[in-house]
Amino acid sequence: MLRKLHQLSGIVPLGAFLLEHLYTNSKAAHPERGVADFNQAVADLQAIPYVLFIEITFIFIPLLYHAVYGLFITWETRPNNLSYPYPRNWFYTIQRITGIILFFFILFHLLNFRFGLIPGLNERAVAHYPNEAYEIVSREFQMLPILIIYIIGIASTVWHFANGIWLFLVDWGIVIGERAQRVTGYACIGFGVLLYVLWINVTFAFLRPGGLLGGLLY
Amino acid sequence: MSTHTDRTSSTEATADRSYTPAPERQSERKFVDIRIKRRDRPGAEQRWEDFSVPYRPNLNIISCLMDIQKNPVTKDGAKTTPVVWDMNCLEQVCGICTMIVNGKVRQSCSALVDQLLKEKDPITLEPMTKFPNVRDLAVDRSRMFEHLKQVKAWIEIDGTHDLGAGPKMTQDEVAERYAYSRCMTCGCCLEACPQYDEDQYIGPQAIAQVRYQNMHPSGKMTRDERLEGIMGDDGITNCGNAQNCVRVCPMSIPLTKAIYEENRETILHGLFGWLKR
Numbered sequence A: 001m002l003r004k005l006h007q008l009s010g011i012v013p014l015g016a017f018l019l020e021h022l023y024t025n026s027k028a029a030h031p032e033r034g035v036a037d038f039n040q041a042v043a044d045l046q047a048i049p050y051v052l053f054i055e056i057t058f059i060f061i062p063l064l065y066h067a068v069y070g071l072f073i074t075w076e077t078r079p080n081n082l083s084y085p086y087p088r089n090w091f092y093t094i095q096r097i098t099g100i101i102l103f104f105f106i107l108f109h110l111l112n113f114r115f116g117l118i119p120g121l122n123e124r125a126v127a128h129y130p131n132e133a134y135e136i137v138s139r140e141f142q143m144l145p146i147l148i149i150y151i152i153g154i155a156s157t158v159w160h161f162a163n164g165i166w167l168f169l170v171d172w173g174i175v176i177g178e179r180a181q182r183v184t185g186y187a188c189i190g191f192g193v194l195l196y197v198l199w200i201n202v203t204f205a206f207l208r209p210g211g212l213l214g215g216l217l218y
Numbered sequence B: 001m002s003t004h005t006d007r008t009s010s011t012e013a014t015a016d017r018s019y020t021p022a023p024e025r026q027s028e029r030k031f032v033d034i035r036i037k038r039r040d041r042p043g044a045e046q047r048w049e050d051f052s053v054p055y056r057p058n059l060n061i062i063s064c065l066m067d068i069q070k071n072p073v074t075k076d077g078a079k080t081t082p083v084v085w086d087m088n089c090l091e092q093v094c095g096i097c098t099m100i101v102n103g104k105v106r107q108s109c110s111a112l113v114d115q116l117l118k119e120k121d122p123i124t125l126e127p128m129t130k131f132p133n134v135r136d137l138a139v140d141r142s143r144m145f146e147h148l149k150q151v152k153a154w155i156e157i158d159g160t161h162d163l164g165a166g167p168k169m170t171q172d173e174v175a176e177r178y179a180y181s182r183c184m185t186c187g188c189c190l191e192a193c194p195q196y197d198e199d200q201y202i203g204p205q206a207i208a209q210v211r212y213q214n215m216h217p218s219g220k221m222t223r224d225e226r227l228e229g230i231m232g233d234d235g236i237t238n239c240g241n242a243q244n245c246v247r248v249c250p251m252s253i254p255l256t257k258a259i260y261e262e263n264r265e266t267i268l269h270g271l272f273g274w275l276k277r
Ligand code: SF4
Pocket: B095, B182, B183, B184, B185, B186, B187, B188, B189, B190, B204, B205, B208, B248, B249, B250, B251, B252, B253, B255
């Protein structure tokens, strides 16, 4: 029961929010209007009625639950990849490793950008200063260590999410057969790769207009 | 394959070769070295001991263990106690001889020395780690039988009177059930499962038996009881989808299919079951 809720919470609301997050960030990828669009998007989000309530119910509580229960699950594992080096077994272990990375990465990310509570690094919450949103993020990404943290953090997120979709589908008895699982597996990998490309592109949009692709798609 | 030409000169050697998986090794090898992880009594410390037994073609691990039993002397010539292990059918049907051979769990009766030597030399033998170790290579697997009771892995009959012919099943169902029926409760799947440890998770073996009985037209009558047997804290949700179980099962039982079918059944039962009460 708790486990099933854990799996579900990873898809909705957390997975859904992740996609929304990508959508908002991607506003910054426009080669000319990126800065203004992104700041506007942040302001719009803040203008949602009962935003704090929505944030707490649909993001913070599920996130806390998913994170804490996830660590508890990880605690129970007895990995044996060296004796049984099958791909799925590696996926299993990597899902747990990325989970641990994400615990710290998301904690850092929240304190840093959402709450602006990291003295010496950033004390301005992006959410509270929509006018400066782009600038705050951009200032940080110019620091190489921060950029690297984000590139790794995003990779973990995307992996955890893409593989998580697969796990959800099989754990909820939706995809059962071996062949169906294989096909779904490839679809999830494809989806993950796509997400990662988009996300890295938009991350670099905070460093140069248009991101890595230089606004190729506009 | 240089030995090939040498050997064809004698007809006897030709006949002999057709039975030998590794003819090039046979001529050189006199002994097989085996490292065994031993424990003198329950609770005692484990230790490694090295043995060397005379090589013959087509040896399996049980025959090596029998050699050691006849002459319990370590490789260095020190006298020791005979190694304890379990065996019964000697044809990979009963599952009792399961142990960790060269780091992988499998049946020692069907583990062939010629192949094992290609993996690792000396060959290593260890008892399974997920069950209480009684002595040397013998473990106590009664936990698995408790699990079968927990999930009521049988079909109820209400009396000894003649119930008439049973309901019909399609060929496909029969074939699928046959696959699950082959389980010999050997424990390989539990040993390789990264989620299984003591009693935190009931494990794939019992879940496959739930599937097996739930597919049966008469077994379906007590389906919900079985589902509840795998819906507790130690239940099916503990599966982490590493899918090792299905890779190591010596009877090629579609364990993950059983798990996912039962995922579906338990979810539906969990979501809507209470509405029936
Ligand atoms: S399912 Fe396979 S590996 Fe597991 S106990 Fe049965 S025969 Fe052994």
